[in-house]
Amino acid sequence: MTTQDDTRPAASARERAYQAVRAGILNRDFAPGQFIEEAQACELAGVSRSPVREALNRLAAEGFLELHARRGALVKPLSATEMHDLFEVRLMVESHAVARICRERRTVPEEMAEICARHEAVSPKDLLACAELNRQFHQALVKASGNVVLLQVFDSLEANLTRISMLSLQLGLGKTDKIEREHRALIEALRHHDEAAALALLEAHLQPLPRKSEALVG
């Protein structure tokens, strides 16, 4: 029974467990390679094992965790190869979205510009908010392609993308104002349905992390 202005009245136990553990992973309270015990998660979220197990299953499906039978939930380390491959796939997905938008001369949703505006308003210190807005922008781009399955695929990359994004910001790479400028430029190119320009901007925007940061995720 979610009221519309849901400040936070009654989240389900499963949802609380999910959010708590997910935040713990992103904060690196749970480090990659570490096992998360159900009891820990129970205490953290203040719920019993049933919803915790469902949350862990979900996090595993999303790629945050690896479930080992009778061992528990391992926080999945990201290898250099995986990070590289992830960026390649992400570029493929977003390029496809750009191509569809330009070729079918789709109108660029207002949502994307709005996200940029919100991006301006937020403090560069608030890493989680910045990462979230960045995610929303790229998600909106893929959504604008009109292909629901493409959107599902993009969402399935979200877990790892968010982890990398958080890390990138924590390391002080990726200035948020530069990101926002590039987003606006991309919107402009899309509005003119200039596929070549948009693809070039996208490719320049989506650069993998430098090698030195790899070890930090895995």
Added chain:
Amino acid sequence: MTTQDDTRPAASARERAYQAVRAGILNRDFAPGQFIEEAQACELAGVSRSPVREALNRLAAEGFLELHARRGALVKPLSATEMHDLFEVRLMVESHAVARICRERRTVPEEMAEICARHEAVSPKDLLACAELNRQFHQALVKASGNVVLLQVFDSLEANLTRISMLSLQLGLGKTDKIEREHRALIEALRHHDEAAALALLEAHLQPLPRKSEALVG
């Protein structure tokens, strides 16, 4: 309780529940749009609600089901739009794999030819085996790209692809010998690293279902 002369070495309760419900969906014992009650699934698999719930969660994550809070697990209908979008994404993924194989001049794994050989041996009547071999071939193609994330993405499409594949064969579309010939031709093009030819073959091979069959899935 499990009898002692259990031919199988004791699959976990969760796995049994997963297999049972998944088979039920593919057989269309559980029709699209129908709600699966946990009690039904419990009886079907002979286990209690705990492993059944985990199985349903997994099936939902894989795209077979939609979980509605306090309502249950709905067998997800596939709309015409989703089927179309699915083929577009699939083509994108496999095209990317083909491009990578050709451009990086990768050796085409023996596995792909072996699958074709097995395909020859199997009876065209055995729909499930044919669908499975077809899936394996395309999965091997994506795996040959060397991009592990691309493979994950392809696997995430599996649920819906399998449902459609089963349906296609049930309807007597897609002759299996034609499929196998096209697979062999694709291997040949890949071995020569002829990207243009391989992409053309792939595109011709991956044709969406005719419109008339749409209603049967949704």
Added chain:
DNA sequence: TGTCTACTTCATGTATACAATACAAAGATG
């Protein structure tokens, strides 16, 4: 007769109890 309401019923959400197993530490044996 239609509709609104209160109640009954039942499925899901959550908590907890029980079972099985893997890991670790301590002891036995060569």
Added chain:
DNA sequence: CATCTTTGTATTGTATACATGAAGTAGACA
């Protein structure tokens, strides 16, 4: 001293009991 065995303990896997909320039904009233 090293290694194998044994046994204890902790954690996951499964079953079941309880709580909560939703949907349907029956009855009363307009």
